[in-house]
Amino acid sequence: MTSSYLFENIQILENAGSSLKRETVLIKNGVLKAFGRKALQNAELLGIKPQKAKNMLIAPCLVDPHSFLESPFNGKEENIYSLIEKATFSGYGQLGILPRSDSWRDQIESIIALKTIKSDVLIHLWGGFSLGGEGVALSKHSELLQNGAIGLCDDDFMPPIELLKKGFSLGEMKNYPVLFAPRDKTLQAGGMSREGVYTLRAGWPPDPVESEIIPLIQLLELHKQYPEIAVRLMNISTADGVSILKNASSNPMATILWWHLVNDNSSLSPFDIGWSVTPSLGSPRDRASLIQGLKDDVLTAISVHSTPIDDSETKLPANKRKKGISCYNLVLPLLWDQLIRKSGWEVEKLWKKISFGPSKFLNQAEEKLSLNSNRWLLFDPDKEWYQSNEEKHLTSATNQPIKDKKIIGKVIDCGLINQACQND
Incomplete structure (x- = not known):
């Protein structure tokens, strides 16, 4: 899976000390590349067209x-x-x-x-x-x-x-x-x-x-x-x-x-x-x-x-x-x-x-958004979907609640998916 996005005016939470803001962001092949004006400039050079951000959020894992x-x-x-x-x-x-x-x-x-x-x-x-x-x-x-x-x-x-x-x-x-x-x-x-x-x-x-x-x-x-x-x-x-x-x-x-x-x-x-x-x-x-x-x-x-x-x-x-x-x-x-x-x-x-x-x-370093990093997630709070065992990212464990019911809100992508899929 190759994820490339240009979102204008998307919700972004960068780290533990930051406040939620709206900003332009460029992600190329699953890696966070630029914010703001630089994101627009780099996306134009790469031929990546903007997508509608709506209420979506990019945040740390x-x-x-x-x-x-x-x-x-x-x-x-x-x-x-x-x-x-x-x-x-x-x-x-x-x-x-x-x-x-x-x-x-x-x-x-x-x-x-x-x-x-x-x-x-x-x-x-x-x-x-x-x-x-x-x-x-x-x-x-x-x-x-x-x-x-x-x-x-x-x-x-x-x-x-x-x-x-x-x-x-x-x-x-x-x-x-x-x-x-x-x-x-x-x-x-x-x-x-x-x-x-x-x-x-x-x-x-x-x-x-x-x-x-x-x-x-x-x-x-x-x-x-x-x-x-x-x-x-x-x-x-x-x-x-x-x-x-x-x-x-x-x-x-x-x-x-x-x-x-x-x-x-x-x-x-x-x-x-x-x-x-x-x-x-x-x-x-x-x-x-x-x-x-x-x-x-x-x-x-x-x-x-x-x-x-x-x-x-x-x-x-x-x-x-x-x-x-x-x-x-x-x-x-x-x-x-x-x-x-x-x-x-x-x-x-x-x-x-x-x-x-x-x-x-856990006494571990906190997650954060960083340039040239794939440690991010993209969440759409308005996305409607149904919980099902047939989805690829679920395993044969069957003790999953709320099966076959409509859920609102979904993780659309995560930079770590590229690496996980390579291990399949």
Whole structure:
């Protein structure tokens, strides 16, 4: 795919410190070449004619702080190559990959194997905090970090507090981030949806709010005892959780699963794929608090937290199948609809939560628009399309929500697509 554009008066967001503006831009063969008058002059020499910009936006690539890739080389539902292609078609330039895998990334060999992949999409690997994610014995933290891990994490629930104290006391992670999910599986007790009237009405087993609150309080207390540790919190999901974070004396960075911003347990049909997520879907009050917590910077970043599964797993009943949804292409369109159209956010604020904030969360350089770079995305907020498994940029993972429904807003192009397609 070769992308060449001349847009006059298109919306542009250059970087984290800039404001949205309208400007002329020239892109040649997927590379950002010029702005303003220079763009017009160069386009005339190259024979590139202007296109109507309408409400389209050119902005830095998006960043996902954490998702799963359990079979990076042999996965039929997802592998590293299909993931890169899926991400680029959706405008993502950086992906954080969690350690849960058919070969847990608690050994340097599993880190090094993935670091050999050549891609303009930057792959950031979280190393396993404990061996096998079992929460019994610590992995060799310093070895993982010295050989390419960007930080440490366990699974999507909190390990035993004694193990955390042991790891924090050793302090081998230094300034690297350590990521934990404030979720207690025992307290959750198989609950599918956050307890409340909508869960009762839908007939799902309830997930008590304490399954998040108790481990969250423990993690915050531990952070107070070890303030030098760069603690990160994975996917806050309740109004009570936001309130506790807002009033906490320690202020660790925290993510929120994108799906929790666009849906709650009052708005789904009983058969919707979106019920089966971790953490459990909350109430309308939870969703409103999460949106406000993001706006007030109590929450740092929005995660995709993709968990691809194949058709045989997807067809199981919601309370029997593996938890999670898989999609990158829906994230920006649905967040644009919820946060910009409905909640009145500015574009700059949205990009802070889906690009610049996630980079900080990962301790990585922020995305930005630069001349002679292919790190850009083109988004049309008015483009109408239908979500379908047949689209080229989607994989055989079938746990994708909102199938065969009209979506408004789409990533039209991304400079990284050229490089991704060459790897096909």
